[in-house]
Amino acid sequence: MNIQRVRHGASIVALGLLATACGGSDSGSDPTPPAPVSALTAACSGAFCGAASNTRYSGEGVGVWSYTNASDKEASIPVALENVGQRAVTLVYTNPNAPGVQMPALTLTPATTAKAQQDGDAHAHRNQIPEAVRQFDAAAHLGKAGAGQAKAATTKAAVGAQRTWHINADNGMEQRPATLKRQKTFADGRVINLWLEDAEAGAGKMTDAMLDTFMERFARPNDSVYGLVTGLAGQPWGAHNYSNLIAAEQPIDIVFVNFVPDGKPYGLLGYFWSLNNLQANPSDEQLKYSNESLSFYMDTETVYLDLAKGMDVQISTLAHEFVHMVNFYQRRVLRGMSYGFTTFLEEMSAVMVEDVLGERITPGYNTARDGHVPAWLARSGFNCDPTEWSVDKTCFGYNVVGAYGAYLLRQYGVGFYQQMLKNTSSTDSWTVLDNAITTAGGPGLAGTLPRWGASIALLPGAASPQGYGYPQRNDASGFTLVGINGPDYAPVRQLPDAVPTTLAGHGHFPLTRQANDKGVYQEQLSVPQGTTLTVIVQ
Numbered sequence: 001m002n003i004q005r006v007r008h009g010a011s012i013v014a015l016g017l018l019a020t021a022c023g024g025s026d027s028g029s030d031p032t033p034p035a036p037v038s039a040l041t042a043a044c045s046g047a048f049c050g051a052a053s054n055t056r057y058s059g060e061g062v063g064v065w066s067y068t069n070a071s072d073k074e075a076s077i078p079v080a081l082e083n084v085g086q087r088a089v090t091l092v093y094t095n096p097n098a099p100g101v102q103m104p105a106l107t108l109t110p111a112t113t114a115k116a117q118q119d120g121d122a123h124a125h126r127n128q129i130p131e132a133v134r135q136f137d138a139a140a141h142l143g144k145a146g147a148g149q150a151k152a153a154t155t156k157a158a159v160g161a162q163r164t165w166h167i168n169a170d171n172g173m174e175q176r177p178a179t180l181k182r183q184k185t186f187a188d189g190r191v192i193n194l195w196l197e198d199a200e201a202g203a204g205k206m207t208d209a210m211l212d213t214f215m216e217r218f219a220r221p222n223d224s225v226y227g228l229v230t231g232l233a234g235q236p237w238g239a240h241n242y243s244n245l246i247a248a249e250q251p252i253d254i255v256f257v258n259f260v261p262d263g264k265p266y267g268l269l270g271y272f273w274s275l276n277n278l279q280a281n282p283s284d285e286q287l288k289y290s291n292e293s294l295s296f297y298m299d300t301e302t303v304y305l306d307l308a309k310g311m312d313v314q315i316s317t318l319a320h321e322f323v324h325m326v327n328f329y330q331r332r333v334l335r336g337m338s339y340g341f342t343t344f345l346e347e348m349s350a351v352m353v354e355d356v357l358g359e360r361i362t363p364g365y366n367t368a369r370d371g372h373v374p375a376w377l378a379r380s381g382f383n384c385d386p387t388e389w390s391v392d393k394t395c396f397g398y399n400v401v402g403a404y405g406a407y408l409l410r411q412y413g414v415g416f417y418q419q420m421l422k423n424t425s426s427t428d429s430w431t432v433l434d435n436a437i438t439t440a441g442g443p444g445l446a447g448t449l450p451r452w453g454a455s456i457a458l459l460p461g462a463a464s465p466q467g468y469g470y471p472q473r474n475d476a477s478g479f480t481l482v483g484i485n486g487p488d489y490a491p492v493r494q495l496p497d498a499v500p501t502t503l504a505g506h507g508h509f510p511l512t513r514q515a516n517d518k519g520v521y522q523e524q525l526s527v528p529q530g531t532t533l534t535v536i537v538q
Contacts, residue, residue, distance in 0.1 A: 109513075168289075188230070296318075353417075445506075
């Protein structure tokens with residue numbers, strides 16, 4: 001990476017190095033200069049913290065300092081740190097509030113490289129799951145019990161049964177014939193059906209061994225997707241008070257199809273669509289496509305065109321889609337439609353479960369470590385509001401909430417995640433997330449966003465101060481959240497090469513600086529109203 005030396009564009013703070021009278025000292029030593037003036041305060045403590053004081057780096061560890069402009073006007077502040085040597089100085093502006101704010105003029109260090117973009121693309125498989133198009137306004141179609149006739153329970157199908165499924169692929173709704181290839185009953189009595197599109201069976205496609213692996217990982221007695229997800233989040237379906245939802249007793253149908261037969265893995269990996277939980281209605285433009293099934297739909301080409309990696313990705317995706325299925329029942333059907341998560345938290349909850357379960361269901365592969373965090377670092381997608389769901393490259397939602405969710409899990413644990421899933425403190429998803437963080441003992445969204453933003457400085461996974469980075473967490477629940485080591489991503493991290501006009505709500509803007517030849521970093525900086533400036537030295 002071609003890193004150029006920083007040019008300071010802002011005015012410099014005087015250090016006030018004039019000597020004072022020594023009063024008769026004859027030691028011959030020079031008087032100690034006063035500490036530089038700085039508005040920063042140390043923002044870390046304890047093990048691995050390199051902030052010796054508000055103005056001095058200790059010489060080892062990770063030093064973190066911050067300044068929050070709590071006023072309603074932009075503030076100009078002196079920033080200075082001693083004993084930095086030639087270590088990297090990373091500054092991160094974070095806006096913990098919803099409205100965007102105007103950014104000040106800043107001089108940047110160019111840090112964009114073609115390699116960073118290419119390597120970022122290598123971690124971007126999840127960049128192609130357009131699940132947002134499958135949102136369905138169930139509330140507009142539901143009827144309470146008594147308004148119509150509830151449908152009888154689904155008859156159990158036998159292996160070898162055939163069925164045509166409505167599939168929502170890239171070209172719109174399509175019909176695909178499939179055969180029931182595997183069936184298993186879990187310990188709680190739930191029947192699991194695995195269907196395969198007829199055209200996807202045979203040599204060079206989905207083999208019996210692949211189908212066996214998927215069924216085993218989803219429904220084995222221990223460390224299965226089904227058992228682990230239901231243990232964390234609850235049952236995916238059951239009793240309800242609606243007359244036009246499918247019956248309470250339902251098998252889970254996993255339907256493997258080739259969404260886009262283009263000879264390429266990835267793209268659309270899978271989806272859950274709550275439309276299928278409603279009874280079909282031939283006169284309704286959407287409900288006529290309901291499969292009347294507790295089901296999700298998975299891509300086949302990803303498996304047989306990338307084999308071991310594709311298998312891990314799709315098993316992880318099964319867990320992701322399963323959380324969507326559980327959330328629909330647990331939050332919308334049982335608690336009321338207004339308690340359903342909005343897209344950002346719905347998807348955040350799903351990517352977080354992949355992270356939590358990774359060591360149990362796909363050992364050696366973790367979606368946060370191997371996908372979301374490096375892709376977030378590689379695409380300069382920092383000036384992004386997680387609540388404004390996007391599928392464009394720069395602010396790709398899965399990477400933004402995946403990176404933030406991974407940070408929160410390692411700081412507050414699996415209990416925090418479970419509490420978030422069941423939290424009904426508000427019908428507003430941002431308020432729910434804030435409440436879940438504070439309930440877990442954290443400083444809420446306003447406090448965690450700047451700490452998460454410090455991760456852009458590529459903090460070490462095993463040696464970051466408390467509250468920072470992505471350390472490995474051996475959770476009390478028995479789950480292991482793998483450590484994510486920031487320096488490993490130095491070749492892919494891509495810092496912005498231009499200052500945005502606006503710092504987005506809940507967004508970050510990072511830049512780098514260099515100390516002078518005396519190891520002192522100092523400058524005068526403007527900090528927009530309501531925002532936090534974090535400075536990291538390591």
